[in-house]
Structures are given as C-alpha cells and as structure tokens.
Amino acid sequence: xxxxxxxxxxxxxxxxxxxxxxxxLLVGVDPARAADLPSGDDWYTQIGATxxxxxxxxxxxxxxxxxVLRPAGLPATTRTxxxxxIGPYFGxxxxxxxxxxxxxxxxxxVGSAAAPxxxxxxxLVGGQVFAKGYTYVMVDLPGYGGSSGTPDWVGPAEQQAVxxxxxxxxxQSWSTGSVGMYGxxxxxxxxxxxxxxxxxxxxxxxxxxPVYDGYRYLYSGGVRYSNSLLTPALYDTISASPCVxxxxxxxxCVNGLDNPVGLIENWAQQAVLNTDHDSDYWKARNLITQAKxxxxxxxxxxxxxxxxxxxxxxxxxYNELAGPKRAWFGMWDHIRxxxxxxxxxxxxxxxxxxxxxxxxxxxxxxxxADLPAIRVQTSDATWRTETAWPPADSRPATTTLLTGSYTxxxxxxxxxxxxxxxxxxxxxxxxxxxxxxxxxxxxxxxAGVPHVDLTATVSVPGAPATxxxxxxxxxxxxxxxxxxxxxxxxxxxxxxxxxxxxxxxKIPAGHRVGVRIGPADAEWWLPTYTQSxxxxxxxxxxxxxLTYARAAGAVVKPNAPRYADFVANAPFTIPGDTVTxxxxxxxxxxxxxxxxxxxxxxxxxxxxLRMVFRRIHHGHRRHRGPEHYRATVTGTVPSGSVVTLxxxxxxxxxxxxxxxxxxxxxxxxxxxRRGRYTARITATKGSTVLRATVVKRLx
Numbered sequence: 213x214x215x216x217x218x219x220x221x222x223x224x225x226x227x228x229x230x231x232x233x234x235x236x237l238l239v240g241v242d243p244a245r246a247a248d249l250p251s252g253d254d255w256y257t258q259i260g261a262t263x264x265x266x267x268x269x270x271x272x273x274x275x276x277x278x279x280v281l282r283p284a285g286l287p288a289t290t291r292t293x294x295x296x297x298i299g300p301y302f303g304x305x306x307x308x309x310x311x312x313x314x315x316x317x318x319x320x321x322v323g324s325a326a327a328p329x330x331x332x333x334x335x336l337v338g339g340q341v342f343a344k345g346y347t348y349v350m351v352d353l354p355g356y357g358g359s360s361g362t363p364d365w366v367g368p369a370e371q372q373a374v375x376x377x378x379x380x381x382x383x384q385s386w387s388t389g390s391v392g393m394y395g396x397x398x399x400x401x402x403x404x405x406x407x408x409x410x411x412x413x414x415x416x417x418x419x420x421x422p423v424y425d426g427y428r429y430l431y432s433g434g435v436r437y438s439n440s441l442l443t444p445a446l447y448d449t450i451s452a453s454p455c456v457x458x459x460x461x462x463x464x465c466v467n468g469l470d471n472p473v474g475l476i477e478n479w480a481q482q483a484v485l486n487t488d489h490d491s492d493y494w495k496a497r498n499l500i501t502q503a504k505x506x507x508x509x510x511x512x513x514x515x516x517x518x519x520x521x522x523x524x525x526x527x528x529x530y531n532e533l534a535g536p537k538r539a540w541f542g543m544w545d546h547i548r549x550x551x552x553x554x555x556x557x558x559x560x561x562x563x564x565x566x567x568x569x570x571x572x573x574x575x576x577x578x579x580x581a582d583l584p585a586i587r588v589q590t591s592d593a594t595w596r597t598e599t600a601w602p603p604a605d606s607r608p609a610t611t612t613l614l615t616g617s618y619t620x621x622x623x624x625x626x627x628x629x630x631x632x633x634x635x636x637x638x639x640x641x642x643x644x645x646x647x648x649x650x651x652x653x654x655x656x657x658x659a660g661v662p663h664v665d666l667t668a669t670v671s672v673p674g675a676p677a678t679x680x681x682x683x684x685x686x687x688x689x690x691x692x693x694x695x696x697x698x699x700x701x702x703x704x705x706x707x708x709x710x711x712x713x714x715x716x717x718k719i720p721a722g723h724r725v726g727v728r729i730g731p732a733d734a735e736w737w738l739p740t741y742t743q744s745x746x747x748x749x750x751x752x753x754x755x756x757x758l759t760y761a762r763a764a765g766a767v768v769k770p771n772a773p774r775y776a777d778f779v780a781n782a783p784f785t786i787p788g789d790t791v792t793x794x795x796x797x798x799x800x801x802x803x804x805x806x807x808x809x810x811x812x813x814x815x816x817x818x819x820x821l822r823m824v825f826r827r828i829h830h831g832h833r834r835h836r837g838p839e840h841y842r843a844t845v846t847g848t849v850p851s852g853s854v855v856t857l858x859x860x861x862x863x864x865x866x867x868x869x870x871x872x873x874x875x876x877x878x879x880x881x882x883x884x885r886r887g888r889y890t891a892r893i894t895a896t897k898g899s900t901v902l903r904a905t906v907v908k909r910l911x
Contacts, residue, residue, distance in 0.1 A: 249337060249557070253327040260284045260342045263328050265358075265464070268351070268380045276373055277358030277464060279328040279350040282386065283342040292347045293390040293415075293575035294381040298374055299399030300450055302329040302350040303357035304460055309453025311446050319453075326459035335394060338550055338560035339568045346571070347386065351377040353402070355451045355474070358464035362474030363451050365444070365482050366401055366426050366497055374402050375411040382413025389413055390575040394567075396420035396548050397521055401499070404529070407510055408502035416574035418567050420513040420548050424525040426482075426497030427489050432524070433700025433710070434487055435678050436738040444482040448475040500529045504882065507535030507870075511570045513549050514539070516715045517774050519736075520546040523713045524698075527601065527661055531842070531880045534869045538570070541601055541716065542589030544772035552770050559769035582852060585874045590657075591717040593771050594764035600878030602660035602714070604822070604846040605759035609800040611727075613666060613751040616645035618730045620670075620677040620742045644730030645748050646786075646794035648686065654804040655721045657758040661714035662696060666729070666751025667706050672744035677702045678732035679746060681710055683755065685717060686724040690791050691783040699732045702746060724791070725799070727753050757802035818904035819848040820876070823891050825910050828882065841910060843883050848876040849895040849902060855879070860890040886910045 250258035261281040268276040279302065283292070301307040304326040305319060312319030329350055335341065341348055353370050354361025364370055382389045391413045393403040400422035406414050423429045430440040452475060455465040486493040495501075510533060514526045530539060540549060547554050549563035569581035584597035662683055670677045680699040684692040696713035719725065729748055732739040828840040845857055857869045857879045866889075869879045873895070883889070888909045895902040 249330070249333050251330075253325045255330055255333065256281055256328060257284070259333075259337055261336070261348070265461075267463075268376055270372065270376050274354050274361040274369070274373070275359060276354070276361075276377060277352045278377070278380075281328065281336070281342070281348045281350075283345060283347070288386060291386055291388045292345050293388050293392070293571070294347045294349055294384075295341065295392045295394050295571065295575075296349045296351065296377060296381050297332055297393065297395050297399050298351040298353060298377050298402045299395060300353050300356040300363065300447060301331050301399065302352050303450070303453060304329070304456045304464070305453060307331055308446075309450040311449050311453075320456055321454050322457045323459045326456040326464075331399075332394065334548070334550060334557040334560070335564065335567070338557065338564035340564075341568075344568060344572075346575075349377075349381055358455065358460070363447060363478050365447075365478065366398075366405065366423070366499075367493075368496055370402070371405050371409060374405040375409050378406060378411040378414045382411075388575075390415045392416045392418070392571045392575050394418045395422075397422060397546065400521075403510075404499045404503065407506045407508045407533070408499050410506055410508055414508055416509040416511070416570055418511045418570060421515060421518060421521050421546050422512075423521050424500050424529045425494075427494040428524045429521065430482060431487060431489070432698060432737065433489070434676070435680075435699040435701060435732045435740075436487075437736060438738055440738065441483050444479045448479055451475055500525050500532070503529060504532040505534045505867075507533075509536040509570070509574050510538075511567065512537070512539040514541050515544040515546070515772075515774070516541065516713075516717075517543055517772075517778050518545050523696075523715075527714060528711075531600075531844075532882065534867070534881070536574075536870075536872055538566075538583065538585055539601070540587045540768075542587070542595075543591065543593065543775040543778075544589075545774035547772060547774075551772075553773045562768065580852065580872055583874065585871075585877075587768055588716055589768070590659075590762075591715075593775065595768050596762050596765045597874070599874060599876040600844075600846065600880075601716075602756055603758060604844070604876075604878055606660040606756040607759055607802070608660075608663075608754040608756050609802050610752050610754045611647065611649075611796065611800045612798065613664075613727065613729070613748065613753055614645065614647045614794060614796055615748050615750065617745050617747040618644050620675075620731045620739065620744050620746055644728040646726055646728050646790060647753070647796050647799065648726040648791055648794045649724045649799035649801055650795060650797060651688070651722050651724055652719060652801060653721060656719045656725075656802050657717075657762065657805060658695070658719060658725075658755060659716045659758050660756025662712040662756065663754045664698075664708070664710045664712065664727075664751065666708050667749045668702050668708060669706055669747045669749060670702050670742075670744050671747075672742060674704070675742040675744040676740045677742050677744045677746050678737070678739040679708060680730055680732045680737070681708075681712060681753075682728045682733065683712060683753070684726040684728065685719050686726045686786065686791070687720075687783070688722050690786045690788060692726060692786050693779075693783045697733060697736070699737050701740075706749075708751075724795075725755065725801070726786075726794075755800075759802075759806060760808045761805040763808065816902075818893055818895055818902050821845070821847040821893065821904050821906050823889065823906045823908045825883075825908070839884075841883050842880050843889060843891075843910075844878060844880045845891045845893065845906065846876065846878045847893065847904070849873050850897050850900065851875045853877075853895040853897040853900075853902070856894045856896075858892045858894075859883075860892070861885060861887050883910070 266278045306312045307317045308315045352359035355363040400419040403417040403419035550560045552558040572578035586598040682697040686692045695715045698710045823845045855877045859866045867881045
C-alpha cells in the first residue's frame with residue numbers, strides 16, 4: 213500500500229501518490245492471479261469440486277451467505293473436515309466490487325451466470341484440498357456479498373458472524389465437526405477472531421498478514437495513517453456493490469443492499485468518532501487482548517517490511533497464545549505464503565505442503581510433521597529456524613537519548629519522513645533529534661521489538677503535536693535505512709512510551725545505529741502540523757540484539773520484490789554534520805556475537821532451562837493498575853516433544869501452557885504479581901518423559 217503525503221509538492225507528484233494510494237487502500241486485495249489457474253464460471257469443476265449456496269441465520273436475524281465447495285462425486289452424506297474462509301471479498305461480482313476498476317480486480321456486475329469467488333483458488337489447487345478430502349466454505353461477512361446486515365470493521369457483529377459460521381460448518385450433516393480457517397489480511401484477521409473467540413469445532417487456523425488490532429490499521433497513538441479516511445469508505449463501497457444482475461438469485465441480491473444508512477455510520481465510527489485507542493469501540497476490535505491464552509492452533513505469516521498490515525502488535529498477539537503455533541516471519545510485504553510477488557503464486561512449495569500438514573494434524577488427527585516452529589528470513593535474505601521470536605537469546609541494549617527540539621510543521625523543501633521510499637516530496641535530509649552510535653566494532657544482529665521511553669514538552673499547551681520515533685542502520689557513507697518506527701500525539705503529561713515495529717536485521721561492522729525523533733513521518737501518517745516546538749528533555753531506547761550468531765539455513769522461497777525495492781530505495785543520506793553532532797559515545801552496543809552452541813543429542817534431560825521476566829510496556833496508552841510482566845520459560849528438548857509448563861506462584865498454579873517443540877521451546881504468559889515463581893516442565897516424546905524445574909523470584 214502506498215502512503216499519501218500532504219506537504220506542498222508538485223501537482224503531478226500528488227496526483228501520482230493519490231492514484232497509488234487509492235489503488236492500495238484495501239486491506240487484503242490480491243490484484244494478480246497466476247495464469248495457470250482455472251478460469252470461467254465453472255472454474256471449480258476443473259479442480260474436482262461441486263458448488264452449492266446456503267444461508268446461515270444468526271440469532272439477530274442476519275442471514276450469512278455461504279458458498280460450499282465439496283469434492284466431486286462425494287455422496288451428500290459423506291462427512292469431511294471443513295476449511296472455512298470468511299470475509300468481505302467473496303462477493304460473486306468480484307473481490308472488491310465496484311472498486312475493482314482501481315484495485316485491478318475483476319468486477320462483473322451483470323452476467324448470465326454467477327460463480328463462487330476465485331479468491332483462494334491458488335490454495336485449493338496448490339493444497340489439493342478436494343483430492344485430500346476436505347470441504348471448502350466461503351462465507352460473506354454481514355453486509356457483504358449475499359449476506360444481510362451491516363459491516364462493522366471486525367467488530368461485535370462480524371466477530372459473531374465468525375463464531376456462527378464455524379459452528380454452522382461444524383454442525384452440518386456433511387461435516388466431521390472439525391473446522392479449520394484460512395485467509396490473508398482481512399480474512400486472515402477473521403481467522404484471528406476465531407483464535408480469540410474459540411468457537412466449538414474450530415481446530416486450526418492459518419492466517420497470513422492479518423491485522424491484530426483494528427485501531428492500529430488506521431491510527432498510531434492518535435496520529436492518523438494516510439489511509440484512515442478513505443479505507444473505511446472503500447469497504448463501504450464493496451458492501452454496497454451489486455450482485456451479478458442476471459446471474460445471482462433475488463435473495464442474494466436483496467441481502468446485500470438492506471442497510472445503506474448503516475454504511476455511513478460504519479464509516480463515521482472508524483474515521484471520525486473514535487480516534488482514542490482506549491474507547492469502547494476500539495477495545496472491542498483489539499484481538500491482542502481477546503486472544504490471550506487461546507489454545508487454538510495457529511500458523512501465521514508476517515512481513516517485517518509490511519506497509520499495509522504493519523508489524524504492529526504481531527508479537528504481542530503471537531507470544532500470548534497458549535496453544536500450538538508456527539510462523540513465517542521475513543523480508544516481504546503484503547503477500548501470501550505461496551507468493552513471491554503479490555498474487556503470483558510463484559512459490560506454492562513448501563507453503564501449501566506445510567498448510568495441509570497443519571490441517572491434517574489438527575482436523576484429521578494425522579501425526580505431526582517434523583517442521584520448525586518459526587521460519588525467519590533476515591535482512592541479508594538468508595533463512596533460518598527459531599523456536600521463538602524474539603529469540604530467547606535476544607537481549608536489550610539500553611541507551612540514553614540525546615535531548616533537543618523539532619518543529620511540528622508541514623515539510624517544504626526537505627522531507628521529514630522515515631526513508632527515501634514511497635515519498636512524493638523532496639529527498640529526506642535527516643531532520644529531527646538524532647542519537648547515533650559510534651561505528652560498530654563487530655557485526656551485530658538486531659532481532660526483536662525496540663522500546664522507547666522519553667519525556668517531552670510542547671511549546672503550545674494542549675496542541676496535538678505529533679511525534680515519530682524511527683530507528684536506522686547507517687552505513688559508512690551515512691546512508692540510513694529505516695528498520696522500524698511508531699508515532700503518537702505527545703500526551704499532556706509529556707511522557708511517551710512506545711514499542712517500535714520489530715525487525716530481524718544484521719548490522720555489519722563499521723555501520724552505526726541511529727534513532728530519530730521528529731514530527732510524524734509524512735509517508736505514513738497525516739500529521740497535525742501544529743507549528744509547535746517539541747523539546748525532548750530525556751529518555752532512553754532499548755534495542756534487542758542476539759547473543760549468538762546464526763547460521764544460514766535452506767532457502768524457503770525467492771526474495772520478494774519488496775525486499776529488493778527496500779534495499780535499493782529506502783536508504784537516504786544524513787548530512788555529515790548531523791552524524792558528527794548526534795553521535796553518542798555512550799551508545800549501548802552489544803558484545804560481539806558468540807558462536808552458536810549446538811544442542812547435543814540424544815538428550816537425556818531438558819537442557820538450557822531458563823525463566824526470564826520482562827515488564828510489559830503499554831505504549832501510548834494510559835495504564836492504570838499494577839505493572840504487568842511476561843514470564844518466558846525456554847529450554848531444549850528432543851524434536852517433536854510435547855512440552856507442558858505448569859507455572860506456580862508460591863503453591864498456587866497460575867497457568868498451564870503446552871506446545872510441540874522442534875528441538876527447543878519458548879512458552880510465555882502474562883503475570884501481574886511479584887513473588888516466587890516455580891516453572892515445572894514435562895517433555896514427552898513416545899515413551900520418553902523428561903522433567904525439570906526452575907525457580908525465580910520477581911522482585
């Protein structure tokens with residue numbers, strides 16, 4: 213997704229930016245389709261399926277439309293496991309309805325026949341879904357496609373629709389009662405709703421590049437993203453788009469147009485009436501808090517270079533889950549696991565192999581495949597595996613930030629944005645309050661989520677001054693590459709606490725690390741430009757670095773175009789006097805990377821057992837009540853072991869967690885009270901049972 217910048221620039225540049233912005237505002241659109249996939253109104257027959265339409269009646273009377281694809285030739289009474297996708301993109305006239313003309317997706321509002329959506333045709337083909345004996349169901353969220361009701365941006369109505377759709381699929385006469393969910397972006401987010409709500413029958417979820425907290429897609433700490441006004445309107449346009457006139461049934465067509473007034477309210481609630489993260493509206497759409505402790509198995513993908521569904525909150529969500537989980541994290545943007553570039557289906561292997569192994573295990577009871585817990589692609593394009601992310605040996609290096617001031621103003625002539633990428637104004641010159649390290653004496657590997665705490669004053673009392681905090685890899689020629697960022701309105705208290713976007717980035721020896729504080733980056737946000745002076749009076753940044761070096765593993769798939777674009781175009785040159793004047797000799801840097809220590813085998817005991825506590829930072833949100841901490845227990849066990857953690861405070865059992873480990877494990881839970889904690893670990897593989905205990909006091 214391109215971002216809109218608002219400073220005074222050439223009209224042609226603004227027009228170009230607007231076109232690219234509108235063409236990328238939708239959360240999960242995949243405009244391209246691989247040329248070798250079947251096409252035509254009977255596309256599903258070409259891959260061995262039959263199609264029927266059914267309706268799910270909810271308690272409030274809303275009727276959800278479902279397209280049901282079953283293996284061809286299968287008797288109606290034969291039960292199969294079900295894979296379900298539910299979202300706004302399954303309307304028969306096209307994924308994005310009338311916005312298809314600007315999104316580059318097919319739009320057919322008039323025709324002699326209707327057909328089910330081809331949105332996940334690549335999955336059905338690549339995963340051999342029907343040949344493997346699964347039924348596939350696509351359900352329209354309320355107000356979309358053939359469903360009645362009104363959209364509410366993954367709010368209570370859409371969340372209830374997910375629950376009802378899963379339970380309906382589990383209860384059909386042709387269903388075994390075991391349901392999985394599959395999706396990307398918006399319909400990846402509905403998969404996370406399934407994880408959070410835990411409806412009966414839901415056995416596993418696959419979610420690619422989702423949103424974890426609806427607020428964070430449109431706002432950051434009260435600062436609007438550039439898409440915050442148009443995206444809600446475009447989804448209303450999809451909802452209001454007609455059926456296939458002449459092809460769809462009258463019931464299908466009438467259901468999709470039953471509440472036009474509700475669409476206006478839907479836009480206003482997102483874009484105008486609720487800019488506070490702590491409002492009840494957004495609390496209801498925060499899946500991070502709702503999913504804590506869920507045991508629904510999840511396979512997740514997230515790109516570090518995402519500029520659509522940003523890597524904001526992903527690890528808060530992922531690391532609070534208590535059930536089986538796997539993930540792919542790497543150097544890509546808004547693509548599917550089987551894509552190299554968006555929609556090209558150029559890397560179906562190993563993605564679909566792993567997806568179907570996930571479903572086979574949890575929907576059919578097949579043995580677990582020997583697969584890593586996490587696949588990671590880092591900044592040099594190499595791949596490796598991890599048991600947790602951030603990795604267990606990631607340690608924070610905390611630096612005192614330099615003080616200084618910036619003006620919260622529109623940018624003219626120089627670009628106060630975070631990088632040279634996606635900008636329509638003059639090249640970045642590095643303005644802002646910088647804190648820069650000396651050149652690194654040895655290579656470092658950043659892996660985790662940086663955190664900033666600082667204090668600031670605003671010259672105009674009460675002015676909603678914006679602040680962006682960005683961090684960079686700066687090479688020997690002073691070219692800076694942005695690694696992550698976050699933004700907020702400076703609160704009246706002057707106290708700012710922010711998690712920045714996480715990354716997995718190798719910083720060569722001789723490079724520097726930089727942190728810049730300034731007005732909200734114009735390439736991502738719509739700053740308020742209050743003209744006030746913001747003065748940084750103190751603060752610190754904690755940057756997470758690995759302790760041990762990592763060896764490159766097998767390449768999983770080719771590099772995404774986003775990676776090459778980012779490496780080539782994101783860097784900008786910081787003036788030499790800025791680097792010299794902002795270098796802090798006391799900048800905290802990690803020790804040289806130690807050689808990785810191999811795990812001995814076979815194991816006769818749980819190895820490297822460790823328990824650590826980390827305080828949870830609440831970002832820009834005002835936090836009341838006791839401090840919260842994450843307790844993380846890590847160790848090594850034989851690959852394939854089922855690891856059970858029982859965590860006690862004193863003699864009271866606080867939490868039980870379980871996972872299947874691929875050589876090592878990391879289990880995390882939230883705790884709110886200080887005291888003596890005991891972690892009792894049991895690892896079971898076949899007839900082998902290993903036990904260990906670790907005790908630590910949270911002071």
